[in-house]
Amino acid sequence: MSVKERDPLTGHQTTGHEWNGITELNTRVPRSVWFFIIVTHIFALIAWILLPTWPLVTTYTKGLLDRDQRDQVEAKVVAANVARADWADRITATPVSEILEQPELLARSNGTAHQIFGDNCAGCHGQDAGGGPGFPSLTDDAWLWGGDPETIMETLRVGINATHPDTRYAQMLAFGRDGLLEREDIRIVVDYVQSLSGAEISPDRAAAGEEIYVNNCSGCHGATALGDTEQGAPNLTDAFWIYGGDDKAMFDTIWDGRQGWMPAWEGRLTETERKILTVYLTDLAQEATP
Template sequence: MAVRKRDPLTGHQTTGHEWDGITELNTRVPRSIWFFVFVTHLWALIVWILLPTWPLVSTYTRGLLGIDQRDEVQADIVQANAVRSDWASRVEALPVADILADPGLMVPVRDTAHQLFGDNCAGCHGADAAGGPAFPSLVDGDWLWGGDAETVMETLRVGINADHPETRVSQMLAFGRDGILGRDDIRTVVDYVQSLSGTPLSPERTAAGAAIFAENCASCHGADAHGSRDLGAPNLTDDIWLYGGDDASMFTTVHDGRQGWMPTWEHRLTDTERKILAVHLQDLQRGAAP
């Protein structure tokens, strides 16, 4: 057996490896490392015995302590509901105006509403509820069926063009695609509608557009174009546009039609949660008011 060389400074044997004049020492693993290895293995063994750890075919090892995380989560839910029940019962009983007027009650309502809105509504309407193309703003006061709390709660309950038997239904006809109006008539009525919110238009084109509007559009949007909340038809005079108010967007709207959609939340959110969201929207509008 070959005798390994020893380092003259430390007395440790060398491995025989040398690189650029540097010799590798064959030093022992420090005792502190062995101590930590032993402790961690001992701790792992204790955890295996005491806690749920190993999966089996249809179950898992329960451990001597019998801890079940499902039970712990359920206990946390029960505790959270108990804490919430006091103010939630007040939300159920009070009118929305009284809730908004109670600063103490609005603290948990705002916290809960922020989470509810973020989980269920922000994906379409935006985190700030300002909406976007094809998704309405919920803070501008412009509502198809009305923005009071009771109406909003009902809209949340049944949805819009949803699969709920009582859903709100609204659809813009495809006047061009279905051959109701020609392209020139569509351009004329688009110009007329734009003029209602301030875009200048000649008297001749105004008269032509008004005639087309009266014959094809007034039945839903009203003779004054202020819309109908019974039909979910928007106001066309306020310069607020769900799909855009420029020439191209409006031509597409009239030519191809539009049909928005919102799911029913009756089976996902409780009555109280829908009321909290309605209060939240009232609160946002109140904060956005000049």
């Protein structure tokens, strides 16, 4: 077949290639394609000349416009810090209790806190700070280490079971996995703990559960099971459960133990930002309290 043969329908020359009766045409590249190729190459050439483009050994070509996006971002950050310096300095110098009583300053603080919380805390505690399985709610009054502003500030600073030298440490033993309690003993103490918040069990089972509790659990959770904020041990008599208060969840907790973790935010967030978060969380807890 000659390469110069023409297709009878279109009049275009063929390439001489044929697949299953389909002949390949030797058509020209559309002018619009050439146009865009030329325009993009011209644009690229202009960009190479005007904008930062080529990496060098220790630097890069600056371009005739001498524009640097990093410098632009840094300038915007400086401008933003200057714009908020007046109220940020007031937050730094004002106790949390007083900030909560000043609507204008509280609104400024919470407006920024929402972004800080969303960027750093919402991944675990949820956008509404309501928590979830394994992560405590921050809108109630069931605080493991205490919910007063000073304690919240310190928890944010050092974290829990984190790498900070002053971090808070807390761990619940794996009573079943490590052979400290038998399965039936764990089931009995689960029933007993549930009875502390209203569940009904027989007097004999309650007595047996109380004995197991006193011998194994009271050292952390207290003789009355009200918890201990010095150790981060939760109250077992209320309706707030981090990992769940049903039979299976409680059995798993006692069998395998628990060790929560929260990063230390000192070094990641400034003291003012941690204070803004503290104000935000304190305000959320007050709004949620009936």
